[in-house]
Amino acid sequence: MKKLFSMLLLLALPTATLWAQAKTRRLPGIINHPSLNLFDPYISHDGNALLFISDNGEDGALTLSYTSRENDWTEPVTIPKNINHRLIYLRGFGLNADGKKLFYTSTKSPVVGGYDIMVSELKGTTWAEPVNLMLPVNTKSNEGCPSISADETTLYFMRCDKMDQSKADGCKLFYSKKKPNGQWDEAVELPANINTGNSQTPRIMADGETLIFSSNKMASSKGGMDLYLTRLANGKWSDPVPMDFVNTEKDDQFVSVAALGRYLLKEAPGPRKNSEIVEFLIPQELRPKGMMKVEGKITDATNAPTAAYIDITDLDQSKRVYSGRPLADGSYQVYLREGSHYELSIDPEQSNITYFTKRFDLTTDKTPQKEKVNVTLKQPAAGDELSLDAVTFKPNSSELEASSQTALKKLTRLVKANPSLKFEIQVMLKGYLQDSVKSDPDLTEMIVDSVASQVTATDSLGQPYQKEVMIARTTYHNDRTQQEAKQITDYLVAQGADATRLTMFVNAIPAAPEEPKKLTVKAVARAK
Numbered sequence: 253m254k255k256l257f258s259m260l261l262l263l264a265l266p267t268a269t270l271w272a273q274a275k276t277r278r279l280p281g282i283i284n285h286p287s288l289n290l291f292d293p294y295i296s297h298d299g300n301a302l303l304f305i306s307d308n309g310e311d312g313a314l315t316l317s318y319t320s321r322e323n324d325w326t327e328p329v330t331i332p333k334n335i336n337h338r339l340i341y342l343r344g345f346g347l348n349a350d351g352k353k354l355f356y357t358s359t360k361s362p363v364v365g366g367y368d369i370m371v372s373e374l375k376g377t378t379w380a381e382p383v384n385l386m387l388p389v390n391t392k393s394n395e396g397c398p399s400i401s402a403d404e405t406t407l408y409f410m411r412c413d414k415m416d417q418s419k420a421d422g423c424k425l426f427y428s429k430k431k432p433n434g435q436w437d438e439a440v441e442l443p444a445n446i447n448t449g450n451s452q453t454p455r456i457m458a459d460g461e462t463l464i465f466s467s468n469k470m471a472s473s474k475g476g477m478d479l480y481l482t483r484l485a486n487g488k489w490s491d492p493v494p495m496d497f498v499n500t501e502k503d504d505q506f507v508s509v510a511a512l513g514r515y516l517l518k519e520a521p522g523p524r525k526n527s528e529i530v531e532f533l534i535p536q537e538l539r540p541k542g543m544m545k546v547e548g549k550i551t552d553a554t555n556a557p558t559a560a561y562i563d564i565t566d567l568d569q570s571k572r573v574y575s576g577r578p579l580a581d582g583s584y585q586v587y588l589r590e591g592s593h594y595e596l597s598i599d600p601e602q603s604n605i606t607y608f609t610k611r612f613d614l615t616t617d618k619t620p621q622k623e624k625v626n627v628t629l630k631q632p633a634a635g636d637e638l639s640l641d642a643v644t645f646k647p648n649s650s651e652l653e654a655s656s657q658t659a660l661k662k663l664t665r666l667v668k669a670n671p672s673l674k675f676e677i678q679v680m681l682k683g684y685l686q687d688s689v690k691s692d693p694d695l696t697e698m699i700v701d702s703v704a705s706q707v708t709a710t711d712s713l714g715q716p717y718q719k720e721v722m723i724a725r726t727t728y729h730n731d732r733t734q735q736e737a738k739q740i741t742d743y744l745v746a747q748g749a750d751a752t753r754l755t756m757f758v759n760a761i762p763a764a765p766e767e768p769k770k771l772t773v774k775a776v777a778r779a780k
Contacts, residue, residue, distance in 0.1 A: 277515065277531040278522075282325050289527040292343045292506035293517040297402050297458040297587065298545050298622070299510035301351020302517075304328075304529060305342060314342060320351060332379055334372075341367055342417055343506050344396035348404055349458070350585065354379065355407075357396035357415075365392035367415045369407075388438045389428050396420060399456045402511065402543065402587045405430045408454040408463065411439070423452045425465060445491050446482055453477075458511035459589055461485065462540035464495070466505040475501035481538055498532050509534070511543035511587060512621060544614060545622040547585040550578045550598060553630035557582030559601050560629060567593040567611070567655060588612060590619040595642055595655075599662070600629045604669035607662050609642040632670055634779040638663065643740065643773045648694050650735035652743065660740065663775055664747040667754070674753045674778040677740050679733040681760040683769030686729040694769075695728035730769075733758035740773070753780070 278284055283302070291314075294303045301320045308330075309315035316336045319328040330336065335356060344357030344367070352374045357367050360382075368390040370382040389395060389407065394415035399408045406429055413422030424447040426439040441447060449469040456463055461484040466477040470492065478499045480492035498504060498518055507518045515531035522528035552558040562584055564574040569592065578584040588594050591614060598608040608627045632638075642659035645652060652660075667675050687695060702722045709719040737756040745751045755778070763769060 275533045276520070279517075279529045279531070280325060282327060283319060284522065284528040286522070286524050286526060290529050291519045291527055293519070293529045294346050294506070294508045295510050295517055296347040296351035297349040297511040297543070298351065298585075299512070301347055303331075303345055303347060303354070316340075316342070316345065318354075335370075335379060335382055338417065340417070341396045341415060341420070343453075344398070346397070346399045346455075348400050349402045349511075349587070353400075355398035355400060356382075357398070358382070364390040366394040367396050367412075369395050369398045369409060385436060389436045394420065397453050399454050401456050401460050402458045403460070406456070406460070407436065408456045409439075410452050410454060412452075420452060421450060423450050425451045425454050427454075443489055446480075446489055453505045453507075455508055457509055457513060457540035458543040458587055459513065459541040462513075463489070464507060464509070464516075465492075466503075467492075470494070474499045476503040477505045479504050479507060493538065495538060497535055497538075509540065511545065512619065513540040513542045542590040542619040543587040544590065544612070544620050545585060545587055546596065546612070546625055547583070547622065548625040548627060549582040550584065550627045550629060551582050553628065555628075558629055560627075561599045561601075562586075563597045563599075564588070565595045565597070567595055588614060590614045595658075596625065597642075597658070597662075598627050598629070603665050604631055605629050606632050606636070606638060606666065609639070609659050609662075611641055632666065632673060632777040634673065634777055636777045638666075638775040638777075640740075640773040640775060645732075645736055645739075645771075648696050648730075650732040650739055652739050657743075660743050661747060664744050664749050667744060667749045670777075671750075671753075672780060674755060674780050676755045676757055676776045676778050677737050677744075678757045678772070678774050678776060679737040679740070680758065680772045681731060681733050681769070682772070683763040683767070684729065684731055684760040685762075686727050688725075688727060690728045692730075694730040697729050697731055699727045699729065701725045701727070731760040733760050736771075736773070 284290060289307045291305045303316065303318055305314050306317055307314055316331040317328040318331055319325050337360065339358050339360040341357035346355045354372045356370055358370050359367050362384055364387055369385045371385065372379045372382040384390065394412045395409055396412065396415060397410045406427055408425065408427045410423040411426055412420040414420060425442045428436045428439045431437050448467060451465055451467045453466045454463060463482050464479060466479055468477045470478065470480060472494045479495040481495055482492045483490045498516060507516050509516050514534060516534050517529060517531055519527045520530040550558060550560045557580065560578055562576050562578065563572060564586060566573050574586050593615065594612045596610045600607060606629055610625060640659060643656040685692060685695060703725050704720055705723050706718050707721055708716050710716055737758050741754045741756060744754060
């Protein structure tokens with residue numbers, strides 16, 4: 253399955269405010285051991301896999317280790333010798349978004365030229381035999397330090413005049429796009445404002461538009477290799493900005509950032525003067541856009557993987573940003589960039605099978621790390637509910653938003669394809685308001701009651717007496733559920749659904765104090 257341009261992170265941010273705002277955070281003791289020196293961390297975009305170098309090899313030799321987590325990090329294990337050998341460029345490694353593919357740099361045969369980029373895939377607990385990416389990525393020159401985009405369609409790397417096991421020189425940065433047939437296209441050199449003579453170690457962020465790299469040929473260098481950041485906008489890379497919050501007078505090169513984009517991983521001196529892996533809070537102006545990971549499985553009524561179409565639309569830009577299929581086991585994962593509203597749509601191949609839609613709001617200050625969305629697609633039965641959260645109404649109105657049409661057309665298809673069922677349209681409001689005056693723009697509805705009242709009047713002789721009069725009393729409220737349900741059924745009928753198989757249920761209740769208003773819209777299958 254194609255993975256998205258983009259979606260998530262996973263350096264889990266603790267909930268305590270003080271901890272969440274920390275400028276630096278050490279990785280836990282299961283990784284940072286006081287008797288070891290750790291270097292060059294590379295974390296997967298989803299934050300659940302980590303590669304690093306440590307001196308825990310025989311006689312203190314540097315070796316490559318891997319750890320992963322679902323909740324807590326597991327004990328790091330040494331990468332096997334079919335990858336981790338003396339012919340690799342020891343720091344030239346990277347991971348794909350979920351940490352199941354390891355890209356690295358090696359001269360072990362077969363090679364095209366000098367150092368080549370290789371890839372190995374994690375199968376269960378075993379790293380498969382490496383595969384050379386071959387031409388046109390690898391050439392007779394030296395290629396290394398691969399970094400792949402979250403959707404695995406773009407590979408960034410360096411091409412160098414000189415390279416050995418521990419260093420490189422005379423390098424430029426390139427990228428290659430994956431063609432529809434799965435082959436890599438000819439590599440393209442990044443522009444001169446980035447390639448100034450010895451640019452190395454590209455790290456593409458999960459947002460696909462922020463690139464971190466290192467160079468010792470920039471005028472702003474503090475000394476040695478320093479880190480720089482550039483962004484891609486409208487097809488052009490911005491002038492690199494030094495990342496002075498972590499740059500030192502020594503070489504600063506091998507870093508990584510998980511998809512949420514808040515912390516940068518880098519080695520730093522530990523309490524015992526050893527080298528540890530530390531997270532550095534990225535200044536706001538340098539942060540890549542955060543990405544939320546959406547993952548799950550798509551199955552049928554028997555819990556077996558089922559064929560489906562997956563689409564994601566950026567509602568703010570009215571633009572489809574992802575289209576794909578689940579993997580053979582029914583799983584899928586995509587990344588969504590913060591700053592917009594999205595709609596996830598999962599559709600079956602058969603018209604009589606249920607579908608699924610869900611909306612995400614990533615415009616708030618807190619982007620979730622991930623969303624688990626498992627979906628069952630099956631033929632509907634009496635009692636089954638279909639969420640219609642993609643059906644919305646214009647503010648303070650019962651008029652359907654234009655964006656609701658896609659979901660309602662899918663519902664029409666399902667209704668027409670299942671003639672043995674009725675479908676009840678339910679619209680329920682939690683947050684009912686009423687007032688004697690129109691004190692809120694949401695109070696669009698009005699109830700007028702005639703109330704009998706006794707008043708004192710005076711007759712022609714000047715004597716008082718009691719007189720009954722009718723007084724009109726107006727109540728303003730926001731219960732539009734009946735009109736909203738009718739708008740939905742009218743649309744379905746206009747699209748060809750049988751009106752006799754459509755019913756409505758509406759309800760409106762007050763919300764608890766400080767509880768936000770919530771409108772729930774769904775369809776429920778009923779027996780005829």
